[in-house]
Amino acid sequence: MNATTLFSAPTAAPSTRATAFQPVIELRSIEKVYQTKTIETVALNHVNLVIHKGEFVSIMGPSGCGKSTLLSIMGLLDEPTAGVVEIEGRAVQSYSDKELAALRNHKIGFVFQSYHLINDLSVLDNVELPLLYRPGVSGKERRERAYAALDKVGLSARTNHFPGQLSGGQRQRVAIARALAGRPELILADEPTGNLDSVMGEEIMELLLGLNRDEGTTIVMVTHDEQQALKTQRLIRFFDGSQVS
Ligand SMILES: Nc1ncnc2c1ncn2[C@@H]1O[C@H](COP(=O)(O)OP(=O)(O)OP(=O)(O)O)[C@@H](O)[C@H]1O
Numbered sequence: 001m002n003a004t005t006l007f008s009a010p011t012a013a014p015s016t017r018a019t020a021f022q023p024v025i026e027l028r029s030i031e032k033v034y035q036t037k038t039i040e041t042v043a044l045n046h047v048n049l050v051i052h053k054g055e056f057v058s059i060m061g062p063s064g065c066g067k068s069t070l071l072s073i074m075g076l077l078d079e080p081t082a083g084v085v086e087i088e089g090r091a092v093q094s095y096s097d098k099e100l101a102a103l104r105n106h107k108i109g110f111v112f113q114s115y116h117l118i119n120d121l122s123v124l125d126n127v128e129l130p131l132l133y134r135p136g137v138s139g140k141e142r143r144e145r146a147y148a149a150l151d152k153v154g155l156s157a158r159t160n161h162f163p164g165q166l167s168g169g170q171r172q173r174v175a176i177a178r179a180l181a182g183r184p185e186l187i188l189a190d191e192p193t194g195n196l197d198s199v200m201g202e203e204i205m206e207l208l209l210g211l212n213r214d215e216g217t218t219i220v221m222v223t224h225d226e227q228q229a230l231k232t233q234r235l236i237r238f239f240d241g242s243q244v245s
Helices: 067-074 097-107 123-133 139-152 168-181 198-215
Strands: 023-035 040-052 056-060 082-087 108-112 186-190 218-222 234-239
Touching: 023 067, 040 067, 040 218, 056 067, 056 198, 067 186, 067 218, 097 108, 108 168, 123 139, 123 168, 139 168, 168 198, 186 198, 198 218
Parallel strands: 056 218, 056 234, 108 186, 186 218
Antiparallel strands: 023 040, 023 082
C-alpha cells in the first residue's frame, strides 16, 4: 500500500491553553516490520502523523492493525524499521541514549489498560515511583507532586491504600496520577478504559477530557469504544497498519 498521510487539522478547536498547531510529535513514513524465523508482519505501513500541542486524538481499529505498535513508537519504547520520529522538530535518531531516556521520562506519560501498579506499594508510593529516577527532584518535591496529582484525579483520601483495596476505576486514576506527577507534555493511553465497566470507563474518560481541556495536556488514546473516541478532537482509524480515515 502507498504511503498514507495522517496529517490533518483537529476537527474541533484545541484547548484554549494549547498552542495551536505546534507539533509535539511527528511520524514520517513510519514502517514497522516484525520478523520471526517463519513470518514477516508489517505492523505499520508508511504512517505519517502529526500530533499537535493540546490535541486529544483517539486511535481505533481492529485487533492486530498496529495501534499498540504505533503507541510504543510514539512513546520511544520501540524503534521503527524505517521512517523518522520527530519530537519538537528534532529527529529522535539524532538524540543520544541519555537524551532519549530523559525525553521518555520527562515528556511522555503512559497509561495502560491493566494499570501496571505495584501491589506492594501504597497509592502514594506508586505515584511517586517514577520520580525517584528524576535527577534534581527532592524527596519533598516528589511527595508534593504525588499529592497534587492524586488530588487532581480525586483520590486524596486514598493515598495510604494499596492497589488491591481499590476499584478498577480508582486503580486507573492512580495510574493517571502517576503519569501526571511526571508533568508530561504528552500522555499516551492504551485502552485506558478497556478493563472497566461502562460507568467507570465514563469517569476515566471524563477525567482525561478534563485534563486536556483544563490543563492543555496532549493525549493520544487507543480505544475500542467508538462513543469515547467521538468525544475526542480527532479520530484516526487504522486498518492493516495504515490509516483509513
Ligand atoms: N513482538 C512482536 N513480534 C511479532 N509480531 C508482532 C509483535 N508485536 C506485534 N506483532 C504483530 O504486529 C501486528 C500489530 O500488533 P499490535 O499489537 O500493534 O496491534 P493492535 O492493533 O494494538 O492490536 P490489539 O487491538 O489486539 O491490541 C499484529 O499482527 C501482531 O501480531
